[in-house]
Amino acid sequence: MVNCIQDGNGITVSVTDEGQGMDELTISKLFTVSSNFGSSTQHGAGIALSMCKDFIEKLDERIWAKNAEPNGAIFFYAIRSKG
Template identity: 30%
Template sequence: MYADKNMVLTILRNLISNAIKFTPKGGTVEIGVETRRGVSLHEIYVKDSGVGISKEMQSKIFDIGENTSTKGTENEDGTGLGLILCKEFIERHNGNIWVESDEGKGSEFIFTLPVI
């Protein structure tokens, strides 16, 4: 994989800090990488057992101009810009990002980067 190290670190930092922020004490955060050889992609995921995201909010969290900032489980503030930045950096690398989530059951953020 060829990628800008600082951008990838920023992506991971944002996704991991969000997972921690929205997962209550005693919950889990899992990080992993899978290589999809048939399509030459690395699939990186950050999965948590946190509060989850409503279907309505899932359609907005990557969009500029949408106010999606939410308080964390310890009442932490956020700007709502971290996921927008992640999407921008991933798309600059010809990748994609999406979320799979159910309210009250946690979230999994998955992004792909091409294998070069």
């Protein structure tokens, strides 16, 4: 599911999946490139998320992830209003 919230500070976009979720250690390493990331079906995810992080941070904005309850994960990025 994709969701977007606009408030006085800007826009926050979230993408929710219904997978198995991740522990805190995995979440802390999500946005770095590593050959040891995830299962055999998740190869390359670290590269894509690392590229997203680099792009968002170059805009001086924020990207993060957290576990969803009871399953899955939620990925967010926030872009502040300019002006």
